[in-house]
Amino acid sequence: MRRVLAFPVLALTAGPAAACNICHSPTSLGVRHLLFSHDFWLNAAAVAAPLPVLALAIVLVAREPRR
Amino acid sequence: MVTVSRQPLAAAMAIGIGLGGFFDGIIFHQILQVHNMLSGWLPVTDLVSAKTNMVWDGLFHAAMWVVTLAGVGLAWRAGRRGDGAMTTRTLVGGFLIGWGLFNLVEGLIDHHLLGVHHVYEAMGASIWDFVFLGWGAAMLLAGWLIVRRGPAGAMPTGPRRTAP
Numbered sequence: 029m030r031r032v033l034a035f036p037v038l039a040l041t042a043g044p045a046a047a048c049n050i051c052h053s054p055t056s057l058g059v060r061h062l063l064f065s066h067d068f069w070l071n072a073a074a075v076a077a078p079l080p081v082l083a084l085a086i087v088l089v090a091r092e093p094r095r
Numbered sequence: 096m097v098t099v100s101r102q103p104l105a106a107a108m109a110i111g112i113g114l115g116g117f118f119d120g121i122i123f124h125q126i127l128q129v130h131n132m133l134s135g136w137l138p139v140t141d142l143v144s145a146k147t148n149m150v151w152d153g154l155f156h157a158a159m160w161v162v163t164l165a166g167v168g169l170a171w172r173a174g175r176r177g178d179g180a181m182t183t184r185t186l187v188g189g190f191l192i193g194w195g196l197f198n199l200v201e202g203l204i205d206h207h208l209l210g211v212h213h214v215y216e217a218m219g220a221s222i223w224d225f226v227f228l229g230w231g232a233a234m235l236l237a238g239w240l241i242v243r244r245g246p247a248g249a250m251p252t253g254p255r256r257t258a259p
Contacts, residue, residue: 055143075155077204082196
């Protein structure tokens, strides 16, 4: 029972993340640096750009025309 | 009396958009690796740039997962409310319309307008970007024709109506 309880407790603490072997490698540091550089929000906006158009198309088809 | 609704078509369309997004991401980004989400702005030249692109690929996949889930939700709601039948034509036609729409919108915005990536990144802007658009237009047209030829009310063009 203790082992079962220990799992969610450990999962919610930062311990497992600190123990991550690859999270602090030079490669992962480079990835984080590149990811969160000054153009993060521009990149995020570019990735998300098609979504509003696609969502609008779904909404327009789903909407019942008024009588 | 059967109430006719566009909800099943919208559901199939949303799932089709998701399928198109997953196909693009799985086949082009991951298996063939001909481009990544930001490979036009952040060229894949080493492990760091490849992994950074991989993160953006993952965020794109997550968004497609949400769209697919929305499609499943719409289908569930339409079925629960009895909003018309999900006929084979509506399902297949909706998939094709959604997938084609994904190719057209993603192709126009990402490939042509923003240039965040191109279909075959090694060539930059190339004929393959237009092939991608043509493929999308063909799917959209095929889907529309399938839905249009479906049973009465599969895609009502006028006000909400009832069929006997």
